[in-house]
Amino acid sequence: MKLAISTELDYDVPEDADLLLQLEAAIIPEQRVISAHIDLPPVQHFARIPGHDTIGDRLWVRMQGHLRVRYNAVVEINRLTADIASLRAVPPHRLPGETIEYILPSRYCDSDEFQPIVAELFGHLDGGARIAAMQDWIYRHITYEAGSSTSSTEAMDTYNGRRGVCRDFAHLMITMARASAIPARFCSVYGLGVEPQDFHAVAEVFLDNTWYMVDATGMSSPDMMAKIGVGRDAADVSFLTSFGDVQYRNQSVKVFPA
Structure with missing residues (x-):
């Protein structure tokens, strides 16, 4: 089955803060990421690191200002299922x-x-x-x-x-x-x-x-x-872990058949 995913995070970061994001579909054998794109605002630092058990990626971001993240992907699920x-x-x-x-x-x-x-x-x-x-x-x-x-x-x-x-x-x-x-x-x-x-x-x-x-x-x-x-x-596995002040404005997640 193919899923289309559209996610948007909208937060304010009043002062310099370190943020750990995890919101991208993992690239692993049980699912195929057909297409994916993530938009981030200008940041002071950006780095990808492996997620827990090396499943998925975490994103280190250091920034101040308006945090607006947009993520879109199409993922095909090929997962083993059983009774x-x-x-x-x-x-x-x-x-x-x-x-x-x-x-x-x-x-x-x-x-x-x-x-x-x-x-x-x-x-x-x-x-x-x-x-x-x-x-x-x-x-x-x-x-x-x-x-x-x-x-x-x-x-x-x-x-x-x-x-x-x-x-x-x-x-x-x-x-x-x-x-x-x-x-x-x-x-x-x-x-x-x-x-x-x-x-x-x-x-x-x-x-x-x-x-x-x-x-x-x-x-x-x-x-x-x-x-x-x-x-x-x-x-x-939080989608957003902040080391500093972060203020919520809005967020949305949409998942539908591709």
């Missing part, structure tokens, strides 16, 4: 080294506190069957509500409050998987079908020695998402 419930978990002692950080707690994913919860809710299931049950549980029990969480909301807050936005759904999915010793990471994507349209967040779980996307919101599916980057949680 999650049929996949097997990899025993922890056989996990590849690069997956170990994804079974440990992180800033927004307090998985050590979730072990009794997942044992009670999903203890009768293993591997992909447990992941599928977790996805279904989150979809049925957590209400998607814009503005219901903040930048400090953790997975336990979402579990107790029973509401959140896509990043909260992803954090809860990741946390439950990690509490089951199944590696899970945060994945920033452009997703077809996401409403309201915006940067989207899903989980990726490691089953049968392969990473598989899981969207607990139910709004999109792996064959309709263009991956931007991955990380332990949202802190690793």
Whole structure:
């Protein structure tokens, strides 16, 4: 499937600041970037660096003034998909080294506190069957509500409050998987079908020695998402991380079939 992506960021930077941007679709085997163009304002410094796990690029920008970023791309999705419930978990002692950080707690994913919860809710299931049950549980029990969480909301807050936005759904999915010793990471994507349209967040779980996307919101599916980057949680894959004062003016994300 081909996706057309159009993104615009509009911010003010009153004083010199260092900004880390990650908003371009990653150039990786599971998706082909057919065309892409990004416009940036005049800056004092610009550099590309690899994203987490070398998936996608981050952009270092140092500037002052009006930050207006325009990104347009066409991406063809060729991602491996499977029936999650049929996949097997990899025993922890056989996990590849690069997956170990994804079974440990992180800033927004307090998985050590979730072990009794997942044992009670999903203890009768293993591997992909447990992941599928977790996805279904989150979809049925957590209400998607814009503005219901903040930048400090953790997975336990979402579990107790029973509401959140896509990043909260992803954090809860990741946390439950990690509490089951199944590696899970945060994945920033452009997703077809996401409403309201915006940067989207899903989980990726490691089953049968392969990473598989899981969207607990139910709004999109792996064959309709263009991956931007991955990380332990949202802190690793923000579209804009500022080291200095940055003031929001406007932003828009549009994803549609190409």
